[in-house]
Amino acid sequence: MDEKVPKSNIIETEIPMGTVHPAALEPYRVRLFVEDEIVQEAEITIGVNHRGIERIMEGLPVEKANALTEKICGICSNSHIWNSCRTAEMGLNIEIPERAEYIRVIMGELERLHSHFLYLAHGCEVLSHETFSMRVFYMREIVMELLAMIGGNRVQYGCSVLGGVRPRCDLDEAKLLRLKNDMDALEENLTGFVDRFMADSILLSRVTGIGVLPQKQAIKLAVTGPTLRATGVARDLRTTMFEYDNFDFNVITQPDGDVKSNLIMRALESFESIKIIRQAIANIPEGKVVNRDWEMFDTDIVQSYIEVPRGTLYHSYRLEGGRVRHSIIRTPSMANIGAMQYACIGDQITDAQLCIVQCDPCFTCTDRAIEIIRR
């Protein structure tokens, strides 16, 4: 598809939305510049949820700082604490028990299911299809209960610690059996939902060709994760992460970069997550879940990238006397904001929120970054 060119001269009307709007999961401000209900340019401003977590992390003991990273996002909380622990583990050369790695993968994939289901449900809600939205939320409930079973909470599980996972997150036979049964139920429900969705011509007419993000533009905007894969780029950091070495899964891509591609991407990727969890259940090794045998020392800046539900997550800091220094966290939503602004162009105002949530429905995780505009 040709690159969409925003209009820079004649803009008829500005439609501001937010910072509080019922169609938005979180507070942000959108300015839509429209002509005859067609969006010519969009501008998204965040900053309402700024909490300064990186600043608070400065000088904290690494264990406390790791726990704090979980508060960055309510949906990807496990991903943050996992990557934060991973950063320290890489710096301190801590060896992780294999069983702990498996449990981390299970938690990571459950969180991916939780995130993708929330995405699908919210997408249906913005389409004003409440019935489908409810149906996906019911499926998500299975995942939430599993996360609560392992982590003790529906969000903020506190699973990863330096050297492995918390002992309370260990999986006994009963928990593994429940995981296995629930994966079967989930697969059945998800298959039914996808079949029904793909057979609904009215719904497809609402999502096909809407909010198109061409591949070239996605790469230019440094978009990562499912939003990038929905444009046809087979790039998934899990293929390079050592934690996933023992797992067989496919990197799902879709060709068009529109809302339909994004929705299908998430649904198909959920099947891959179920596949990974099943492999983890079948092959989880015996042994301890945390390695306490490590020493603290000062490190250089350590960087860690992992694939989280929304894309590539970056954590970096250095350790000085067991305390965190120069912490930087970059979440995939940062790049996704540019994609959202671009995706809105050329579509109806009614589709604008859909174009926004197709890239990423929440922003709070990235509400720490500061963009410096040099004039």
Next chain:
Amino acid sequence: MFENILTNPIFAVVITVLVCFIISTLLPGIERKYIHARIQQRIGPPVTSPGIMAPLKFMFKENVNISSPVPGLYKALPVICFIVVLCVMIALTPQAYMIPALASLVAIVGFLKVEEICYVLMGALSKSVMSVNMPFPDQIKGAAHNNANRSFIEDISAKRSLRMITYGSFPLYLALFAPVTAAGSIFLQDIVSFQQVNGPFLFTVSGGIAAIVFFIGYMIILNEYPFSIIKAKSDVIEGPYMEYAAKYRAVVVITRGFFMFVLGAIFSVLFIGVPPTIMSWGILINIAVALIFVFMMGIFSAFSPVFTNRQLLPTILGATLLGILSIVLGLL
């Protein structure tokens, strides 16, 4: 004396309207509790909540200052809408047939148009906090377009309502005039008499097609999914109703329920030939039709996303062509 009161036409109209109004307050609850909630496998609100308890609650709430350039007119519009719907209901009762100017299709179409125009005015006069602007040029991100006209999202509703008046409600009005082709008169009395002699218009080919078109028009004029672009949750949310609170909100809620019933009664009169009156068991047919329409609308809306202009235009065009077909068949 008691017999005199019962046969008094004014008394009969008042009681009929009152009974219909009481039943209409249950319709929004039935739609939400027994259709939407059942389809979505949730409990849903109590059946009396959306149509009875909510307006009662709103009635006793403290009002807030409405943000509107013409607050007086803006606040009067829900009441005007209610009066218009009431007038349609009165026009449908057989006692009103003695006033031909009122009990004619032209009058009903006129009343419905007033109801639609009220919606445009509400949108144009509403300015909610949802899209409030900064009191200075917004340069947070070095904005490129500081000189663009700034519009409230309710304004979009007004523009959309205007479009819907132009072409959106076309199917409904075509369906209303389809029975006229069979009866050869625009007066309700003649249309009812024709059907009492020849059977309901609904059971003719022309009537069947017109009934489908009427149903589509029914959903459009009630702004129900998938035709709810005037108050789509993804952008304009509640549209022009956004600022109404307290007793004004109560009137809005009551009017919607009553309008659902009245549209069902219009169908009963024009397509079945049974006018609503407390003096006849035929009122049960009116109630049944109102319920059937609510059930059908609930099912359709539960399984549809909101249509944007891209889907709306072809749908309305298709429904309009069907309406024309029904009229042509009626004339043949």
